[in-house]
Amino acid sequence: MAPPTLKPDLLIVGGGNAALCAAITAAETGVSVVVLEAAPKPYRGGNSRHTRNYRCMHSGPMGVLSDAYDPDEFYDDLLKVTAGRTDETLARMTIERSEGCYDWMSGHGVHFQPSLSGTLSLSRTNAFFLGGGKALVNAYYRRAASLGVEVHYDAPVTDLALDGARISTVRATLGTTEFEFSPRAVIVASGGFQADLDWLARAWGPAARNFLIRGTPYNRGVVLKNLLDQGVQSVGDPTQCHAVAIDGRAPKYDGGIVTRLDCVPFSVVVNKHGQRFYDEGEDVWPKRYAIWGRLVAAQPDQVAYVIIDAKSLELFMPSVFPPVSADTVEALAGKLGLDGPAVARTVADFNAACRPGTFHPTELDGLATDGLVPPKTNWARPITEPPFYGYQLRPGVTFTYLGLKVDQTAQVQGPDGPVENLWAAGEIMAGSILGQGYLAGFGMTIGTVFGRIAGKEAAAYVA
Numbered sequence: 001m002a003p004p005t006l007k008p009d010l011l012i013v014g015g016g017n018a019a020l021c022a023a024i025t026a027a028e029t030g031v032s033v034v035v036l037e038a039a040p041k042p043y044r045g046g047n048s049r050h051t052r053n054y055r056c057m058h059s060g061p062m063g064v065l066s067d068a069y070d071p072d073e074f075y076d077d078l079l080k081v082t083a084g085r086t087d088e089t090l091a092r093m094t095i096e097r098s099e100g101c102y103d104w105m106s107g108h109g110v111h112f113q114p115s116l117s118g119t120l121s122l123s124r125t126n127a128f129f130l131g132g133g134k135a136l137v138n139a140y141y142r143r144a145a146s147l148g149v150e151v152h153y154d155a156p157v158t159d160l161a162l163d164g165a166r167i168s169t170v171r172a173t174l175g176t177t178e179f180e181f182s183p184r185a186v187i188v189a190s191g192g193f194q195a196d197l198d199w200l201a202r203a204w205g206p207a208a209r210n211f212l213i214r215g216t217p218y219n220r221g222v223v224l225k226n227l228l229d230q231g232v233q234s235v236g237d238p239t240q241c242h243a244v245a246i247d248g249r250a251p252k253y254d255g256g257i258v259t260r261l262d263c264v265p266f267s268v269v270v271n272k273h274g275q276r277f278y279d280e281g282e283d284v285w286p287k288r289y290a291i292w293g294r295l296v297a298a299q300p301d302q303v304a305y306v307i308i309d310a311k312s313l314e315l316f317m318p319s320v321f322p323p324v325s326a327d328t329v330e331a332l333a334g335k336l337g338l339d340g341p342a343v344a345r346t347v348a349d350f351n352a353a354c355r356p357g358t359f360h361p362t363e364l365d366g367l368a369t370d371g372l373v374p375p376k377t378n379w380a381r382p383i384t385e386p387p388f389y390g391y392q393l394r395p396g397v398t399f400t401y402l403g404l405k406v407d408q409t410a411q412v413q414g415p416d417g418p419v420e421n422l423w424a425a426g427e428i429m430a431g432s433i434l435g436q437g438y439l440a441g442f443g444m445t446i447g448t449v450f451g452r453i454a455g456k457e458a459a460a461y462v463a
Contacts (some may be wrong), residue, residue, distance in 0.1 A: 002254075004034060004150065004152055004174060004179055005032065005034055005150055006162045006179060006180065006181050006182060006407055007181070007182050007183065007184075008032045008033060008034040008150070008181070008183065008184075008360050008461075009026075009031035009032045009033065009184050009185065009462040010023075010026050010031050010032065010033045010034070010181050010183060010185045010186070010187065010458050010459065010462060011033075011034050011036065011170055011181050011183035011185070011186050011187075011188045012026075012033060012034070012186075012187045012188075012189060013131065013157045013160075013170070013186065013188045013189065013394040014033045014036075014037065014038075014046065014188065014189035014190040014191065014425060014426065014428075015035055015036075015037025015038075015039065015044045015045060015046060015136070015151070015153075015186070015320050015349055016045050016047060016048040016137070016189065016191065016353055016404045016447070017045075017046075017048035017051070017097065017133075017136065017137070017426065017444060017447040017448060017451065018189040018425035018426025018427070018447035018448070018450060018451035018454075019035060019037075019046075019139070019142065019187070019189035019190075019317075019425070019426065019447075019451065020048075020140035020144060020451070021140070021425070021447065021448050021451030021452050021455065022037075022187045022189060022423075022425055022451040022454045022455035022458070023035050023144050023149050023408070023450045023455065024140060024144055024147065024149070024222060024455065025206065025451070025455030025456050025459070026229060026455040026458055026459040026462075027144065027148065027149050027186075028147060028454070029456075029459040029460075029463070031463070032099070032148075032150075032460075033143070033144075033148075033149045033150065033463045034108075034149075034150045034151075034181070034183070035149060035150065035151045035152070036104065036152050036155040036156075036157055036172050037095075037151065037152065037154075037155060038154070038155060038156040038157070038190070038218045039153065039154070039218045040151045040153050040154050041215065043066040043216065043218065043254075044137065044153060045133070045134070045137035045139070045216040046191055046215070046216045046218070046219060046427075047216055047219070047398060047399060047427065047443075048133045048136065048137050048447070049133050049134050049137055049216070049256070050132075050133055050214070050215065050256035050257045051129070051132070051133035051136070051257065051444050051455070052128055052129060052132055052133065052257055052441075052446065053122065053126040053127060053128045053129065053321075053325075053440070053444070054098075054101075054102075054105070054126065054127050054129070054418075054441050054444040054445060055074070055094065055098065055126050055439060055441035055442045055444070055445045056069070056098045056099060056101070056102055056125070056126065056127050056441075056445070057069055057070065057071050057095050057098045057099045058097070058099050058102070062099075062102060063102060063106070063112055063127060064112045064114050064115075064123075064127050064128065065114060065123070065124065065125075065126075065127055066123050066124050067103075067124045068124075069124055069125050069306055071092065071095045071096055072334065073132055074095045074098075074125075075088075075091060075092060077125075077439055078091055078095075078433075078439055078442070080437075081288075081290065081291075081436075081437030081438060081439050082281075082434060082435050082436050082437045083435075083436060083437065084311075084402075084435075085434055085435020085437075086433050087432050087433060087435050087436065089408065090406075090408065090432050090433050091433045092451070093408055093449075094433060094445060094446055095445075095451075097449045097452075098449060099335070099446075101445075101448045101449060101452070102127060104448075104452070105136075105448065108139065108140060108143045109139030109140065109142060109143055110129060110136050110139050110140075111129070111130040111131070111135070111139075112127045112129060112130060113128050113129070113130040115128055116128070116317075119279070121284050121285070121362045121363070122440065122441070125440075125441070126275070126440060126441040128400075132277040133257075141405060148265045152172075152174055154174065154175055154250045155172050155173065155174045156172060156173055156218075156222065157171070157172040157174060157190070157222065157223055157320070158171050158172060158178075158226070159226055160186065160188070160221065160223065160226055160227060160230075162227070162230040162231070162414065162419065165414060165416065165417065165418070165419060165420050166419060166421045166422070167183075167186045167419065167421055167422050169181065170182075170183065170186060174194050176265035183375055183421075184421065184461075184462050185422075185423070185458040185459075185461050185462050186228070186421060186422050186423070186453045186458075187410075187422075187423045187425060187455070187458055188223050188275075188404070188412070188422070188424045188425075188428055189214075189424065189425045189426045189428060189447075189454075190219070190223040190224070190424075190428055191216070191218075191219035191221075191399060191400070191426065191427040191428055192219055192221060192224065192241070192399040192400035192402065192403065192427045193219065193220060193221025193224055193225070193400050193402065194213055194215060194217070194219055194221075194241060194398070194399055194400045194426065195213050195216065195217045195218065195219045195220045195221075195253065195404045196220040196221050196231045196395045197209055197211075197213075199220075199221055199225075199238075200397070200400075203238035203239050203240075204239055204297075207297065207302050209241070210301065210302040210303075210394070210395075211244060211297065211302065211394070211395045211396070211397050212243070212250050212252055212253075212255065212259075212394050212395065212396045212397070212425065213252065213396070213397050214246055214250065214254075214255045214256060214259055214260070214396035214397065215253075215255070215256075215397070215398045215399055216253075216254060216400030217253035217254055219427070219439075220377045221400075222304070223428070224258070224402070224403065224404065225268065227404060227412070228404075230415075231414065231415035232404055232405075232412060232413070232414050232415070232419065233404070233405035233407060233412075233413040233415070234402060234403065234404065234431045235402075235403055235404065235429070235431045236400075236401040236430075236431020236432070236434075236435065237401060237402065237403045237431070237435070237436070238400065238401075238402040239398050240400070240401040240402075240431070240434075240435065240436045241398070241399060241400045241401055242290055242291075242293075242397070242398040242399050242401075242438045242443065243265065243290065243293025243294055243297065243395050243396065243397045243398065244260055244289055244290050244292060244293045244396050244398065244438075245260070245261060245292035245293055245295075245296050245306075245393040245394070245395070245396065246259040246260050246293075246393070246394055246395075246396030247259050247260075247261055247291075247303070247320065247321050247392070247393070247394075248303065248391070248392030248393060249317060249321050249392070250364050250394070250396065255396065257372075257462040259318055259320060259396060260289070260318040260396070261306065261314040261316075261391055261393065262285055262289065262291070262317050263306055263308055263312065263315075263316045263319075263391070264280050264285070264292060264306060264381055264437070265279055265280060265281055265284075265285050265288075265316075265361075265378070265379050266308055266312035266315050266316065266361070266381075267306045267307055267308045267312070267383075268280065268306075268307045268308075268346065268347055268350050268376075268383060269304050269305065269306050269393070270298070270301040270303050270304065270305050270307065270343060270345065270346055271300060271303070271305075272301055272303055272304075272305075272337070272338065272416065273300070273302050273339070273342065274338055274339050274342030274343040274346050275342075275343075275346060276346060276350070276374060277295070277299060277304075277374065278342070278374055278375055279297050279374050279375055279377055280376050280379075281367075281368070281376045281377050281379045281380060282377060282378070283364070283377035284362075284363065285316075286363060287436075289440070290437055290439075290440075291437060292393070292436030293395040293396055293397065294303070294395070296393050296394065296395050296433050297395040300378065302394065302395055303393065303394060304321065304392075304393040305333075305336050305338060305343075305390055305391070305392055305393065306329070306334075306390060306391045306393055307329065307332065307343070307347065307383060307388060307389070307390050308323075308383065308388070308389050308390075308391070309383045309384060309385040309386065309387075309388050309405070310386060310387055310389075311381070311385045312381075312387075313389060315361050319391065321391075323389035323390060323391055324389065324390045324391070325338055325387045325388065325389050325390075326387060326388055327386045327387055327388070328344075328388065329343060329344045329347045329383070329388050330343065330344040330453050332388045332389070333390075335390070336392065338388050339360055344460060346407060347383050349372065350369065350372065350376070350380075350382075351382040351383060351384060353369035353370055353371055353372035353380075354367075354369055354380045354381060354382045355367070355368065355369070355370050355380070359379065359381055365378050365380040366377060366378060366380065367379055367380050368380050381450075396437075398443075398455055399427040399430070399443070400431075401430060401431035401434055401435070401436070402430055402431055403424070403427070403428050403429045403430060403431040403432065404424045404429050405429075405431060405432065406423070406424050406429045406450070406454075407458045409423075409453060410424060410425055410450050410453045410454040410457060411423055411457065412424050412429075412431070420461075421458075421461060423453075423454035423457055423458050424450075425447060425450035425451040425453070425454040426443075426446065426447040426450065426451060427443065427447070429450065430443060430446050430447075433446055434446075
């Protein structure tokens with residue numbers, strides 16, 4: 001391994017989408033850039049490896065995006081999932097700049113594809129990456145290498161020394177050797193703290209130890225904690241996060257997007273006692289899938305079970321693990337480890353409450369139950385056609401929202417004002433915009449927009 005450059009113009013902590021957008025933007029101005037990625041090379045890219053798409057404002061058809069998605073509609077969608085818990089200035093800026101990022105991404109090696117079956121409801125709002133997030137990450141690393149960006153893997157940062165209003169030194173371990181860097185500017189894009197189960201348990205309580213971490217195991221919040229301990233201003237709630245319902249058979253860490261289950265809108269979801277607890281048809285899945293992680297987390301033993309019948313099996317993205325199946329609801333419940341008669345009664349009550357109407361799987365159809373508590377307000381079709389299928393659900397945490405407070409230039413705010421040579425991008429500052437909830441593809445939007453801003457501002461500071 002070649003020794004690192006200890007006095008670069010710009011040091012970037014992290015190796016995912018936001019970090020790479022910053023590195024490329026800065027390197028294109030001619031400054032020297034060093035990237036420190038905590039993960040080994042095969043796992044480089046953080047949570048960006050697991051992404052599929054990017055939410056993008058556009059005034060008309062653009063690339064693979066159809067029709068138009070104007071900034072007010074985009075912002076209204078964000079308000080619905082966050083219940084208004086967002087910084088409007090930063091949110092609207094992110095939305096408005098997302099349109100220009102599409103061509104920038106294409107120009108730096110990212111290829112897009114039309115929405116696939118199961119994601120057609122996103123064809124107007126989200127652009128899908130050809131080859132997924134791993135292809136995007138690899139394209140950016142190739143571009144960074146062509147610009148002379150110096151990348152080090154297995155290089156966790158342990159300390160950023162805040163000296164007055166600036167970062168003076170950065171300590172990191174490369175392999176088994178500790179190095180002290182003295183960069184002129186620093187960008188932190190090292191994610192949240194979700195992979196630190198002790199920290200999650202302090203925030204959520206002991207139940208958090210039952211959560212699955214669908215994102216990278218290398219986001220342990222070391223850089224975040226280090227800066228917060230030095231008085232850097234925080235934003236966001238440590239109990240808020242991007243958490244979705246995933247297959248209970250997923251690994252503890254790094255299962256990624258393929259472990260997500262998208263069948264909830266067409267199902268009945270019950271807890272371990274066989275009881276429903278929320279409206280499965282509240283809204284189209286891209287606007288509601290991220291609430292289900294928290295809903296499941298609030299159930300006994302942090303577990304739930306989804307039940308569908310044969311007519312719904314082809315209506316969602318295929319699951320990575322095959323569903324459990326049986327010829328009756330009661331038998332299916334038994335295979336899932338549930339009380340068969342209790343689940344059968346719940347499904348029978350649901351079926352009795354369903355009313356005639358027209359079913360539209362990709363849009364709100366108003367096909368609702370009558371007299372059922374909680375109701376199902378869309379896609380409420382009786383579950384009657386065997387075989388019946390089921391999945392166990394667990395909360396799958398992608399990233400946490402506690403982060404660093406930044407301004408419109410991505411500059412980090414210290415104890416007494418801006419830290420003059422420190423910027424942040426991506427999940428480590430996303431809590432400024434995502435106070436709660438999540439909007440499909442919006443994490444990549446935040447990372448791309450703020451990564452480019454941070455790279456531009458840090459390069460200008462160096463110059």
